[in-house]
Amino acid sequence: MNTSRFSTVGIVGTGAMGRGIAQIAAQAGSTVLLYDTQPDAIEKARQALGIQWDKLVEKGRLTPEAAAAQKDRLKPAGTLADLAECDLVVEAIVERLDVKKTLFAELEGIVKPSAVLATNTSSLSVTAIAASLKRPEQFAGFHFFNPVPLMKVVEVISGLKTSAETCTALSEYARQMGHTPVQAGDTPGFIVNHAGRGYGTEALRIVSEGVADFATIDRILKDQVGFKLGPFELFDLTALDVSHPVMESIYRQYYDEPRYRPSVITAQRLAGGVVGKKVGEGFYAYVNGVAQVAAEPPVPQVSDLPPVWVSTRAARRAELLQLLKDLGAKIETGQSPSPEALTIVAPLGFDITTVAVVERLDPARTVGIDMLIDDKATKRRVLATNPATRTDMRDAAHALFARDGKPVSVIRDSGGFVTQRVVGTIVNIASDMCQQRVCSPQDLETAVTLGLGYPLGPLAMGDTFGPANVLEVLFNMQTVYGDTRYRPSPWLRRRGAIGLSLKHEEA
Secondary structure: OOOOOEEEEEEEEHHHHHHHHHHHHHHHOOOEEEEOOOHHHHHHHHHHHHHHHHHHHHOOOOHHHHHHHHHHHHHEOOHHHHOOOOOOEEEEOOOEEEEEHHHHHHHOOOOOOOEEEEEEEOOHHHHHHOOOHHHHHEEEEEOOOOOOOOOEEEEEEOOOOHHHHHHHHHHHHHOOOOOOOEEEEEOOOHHHHHOOHHHHHHHHHHHHOOOOHHHHHHHHHHHHHHOOOOOOHHHHHHHHHHHHHHHHHHEEEEEOOOEEEEEEEEEEEEEEEOOEEEHHOOOOOOOOOEOOOOOOOOOOOOOOOOOEEEOOOOHHHHHHHHHHHHHOOOOOOOOOOOOOEEEEEEOOOOOOOHHHHHHOHHHHHHHEEEOOOOHHOOOOEEEEOOOOOOOHHHHHHHHOOOOOOOOEEOOOOOOOOHHHHHHHHHHHHHHHHHHHHHOOOHHHHHHHHOOOOOOOOHHHHHHOHHHHHHHHHHHHHHHHHHOOOHHOOOOOOHHHHOOOOOOOOOO
């Protein structure tokens, strides 16, 4: 039985999102009135949801009685006027500001004065949609994610004039529907789409610089950090006709903030129709829905490995020396490498070329390794060459670090390794969101783990790898690139400087 104030709920728009919201609203005990400008779409939605509940009955996850009751709670609404008695109306129609504003202006004149109106917009300003309403305090964003029944997070977005009572009521109703509500300010991208800018956009920059190919970047981020999907696998799944416009929208809404700058790579692919898995071709080709991924390059066969010298400035130097010892390397301990030695550096944020020059090392014999994360916690090692690295030294480093069977990726020189750049950008954007008070640190962590499926929330990620380390990566990358997109957020800078958890909230 529905015990919330939303006993009767109207859904405008019966596409995938509207159906999903209708499903969980009916499951929560509400009477649900479905309206669509295409009358046959309403019946199709009811039939589709009925089939969905019947499948749950077959799997033993729903009783026949519960399924029948839920079907009975789905009612057609022939006109908008039929929504007059609704306690809540949720809109899930086309993402156009003018269309949404017209709809809500009409709805406000139909529903009872106590009713709450909500938009499922993913990219438009809640304040702008409500601008001409007479009761903007009873209007809010109620942003679900597709597929709604499985994606258990919903963003409750407060417009400039939305009342706290409205947000509280929507949050309580979200919990009744089995979802976790997070409170978001009315800023571009809200929480999930905003926080998600760091993953794909930085990966695209790395590709555009010729550092590594799509598959290599995907492998690195999955095996080093634990992401379920690499950024290019994710782009193919969501499709560029969805993800690229979101990138452009957030970038423009933040007045061309460099952190959110889109890539010409996705713009070109979108123009050419190479948008992802649903068309059989994206960053990967698909055969019967399966991505065709080229095999990794084999480990080089090196008969006689050179001695190894490790930079005194290497990150996690003690751990790196122990790793080399475990791998059976001949380690040099002098103040500088011998003329025969393979020189290993492990910078945070700096490129291998700069390190070789600053430390007065022979670049031809210098190879970098990413030590941001404890080697024991990763499933892959990542090496980087500089433009002058000799082939024999590159192959020797690859063979040495692959001796225990752990996969090794070798990339070209850049400021920061793949993981350093992507993790640093994710943490920095999340920290900036906290600085802007877009949401609380806890809601940010919840929204990202549930909405994006990251192995850790971005702030927890920063804490795990070390706020000071992430801060060093960003400072050094800003130096290498001379680009404000790597400028550390004040929130991160203050916490990293004093060793405070990124999740700590100020009083």
